[in-house]
Amino acid sequence: MAPRKSLQKIPRTAWFTDARFGMFIHWGLYAMSARHEWIRHHERIKDEDYEKYFALFDPDLFDPKAWAAAAKAAGMKYVVFTTKHHEGFCLWDSKFTDYKATNTPAKRDFVKEIVAAFRAEGLRIGFYYSLIDWHHPDFVIDRLSPYRDSPDKAKMNKGRDMRRYAKYMRDQVTELLTNYGKIDVLWFDFSYPGEDGKGRDDWESEKMLKLVRKLQPDILLDNRLDLPGSGDIVTPEQFTPSKPILDDQGNPAVWEGCQTLSGSWGYHRDEASWKSPRMCVEMLVNHVSRGGNLLMKVGPTSRGHLDARALKCLDGYAQWMRFNGRAIYGCGIAPFAEAENCRYTYNPKTNRLYVHVLSWPFRDLHLPGLAGKIRYAQLLHDGSEVRVTEKAESCGMKATPEGFVTLQLPVVQPDTLIPVVEIILK
């Protein structure tokens, strides 16, 4: 493949790198089990034993307008949601399967309603589509399947045909990219090549890529098709890179870390690993300071609402973003070394630097490399001036280290999850 320009520099990705923050929604039959979206794998659940969820799926409190309003208030600018997860259940009225929401007691095309609700709030739309499918009769049983250890595995695999499955995926993707208007992101999940796994030849990734580009030329595609050079977005999962990420060609990548509020992706009743609102905000800051986006997951319950724990985290974002969104949107890596206990984000258009103070110091915050470069500084949440000096001293002792600038902060940390100093550079 010919070398290409950094995707960070092309117009198609500009909205995405400006937006920086999206909502990832994982929702399907597994929400009923409330013990992980991978339960079919973890518990080796057979088709017939999983059937009860399909027979009873009826989210009576489903209200995508409430999801969209919560995302908007949290400062999120786009949504990516599971049209189909690994269990194979489809949230839309697909012509190519009976295993779909319109055949459950719910009898609704959820994709249609979710798209409409998020668009109405002005958010961009992304579809997650699982490449893995533990329900489809042509999907060859492999090392991830619920039947992986079954003595009947070989027998069950007889007659299964991944060619037909790949065609099924193209048919479904055609529906998704034709019937719901402009789709901004497509998130395939995922490849695991190697022994008893699956990759580009199984998915027929080249054909899929051509189809996607033809149907929605401006769409942004993730990088999980196992086809080097095919992805627009690099997608680290449940970790935050400490350095900028490079793409296949060695250019600064467009990347998006996907993270969870509590560990699993689907609704999990008993998980005790919920992150605090402060930690959630810190994760957003960390991603943007390293030039990435954050796609934060919520897993609505089987009744269709966001539970109190998720709402608490979203509310933390809402409180913080209302005043500090300027330090996130349009921002990325700063061209300065960071001060101790701080993360920087920087907006190249406005030439403003944002110092996110992770651990509140006693009055003086010393910044390296900024001597002579600061025009004005203020706390972002309330626009109050922060005095800047290159000559802080105490009892005749020089406090500002050589080559540093000192911000004189209030002694008490302002009441915001992470205080931000906005620096207007000369």
Ligand code: GLC
């Ligand atoms: C993983 C998991 C999955 C989740 C996804 C999100 O690959 O298979 O459950 O949907 O990550 O990134």
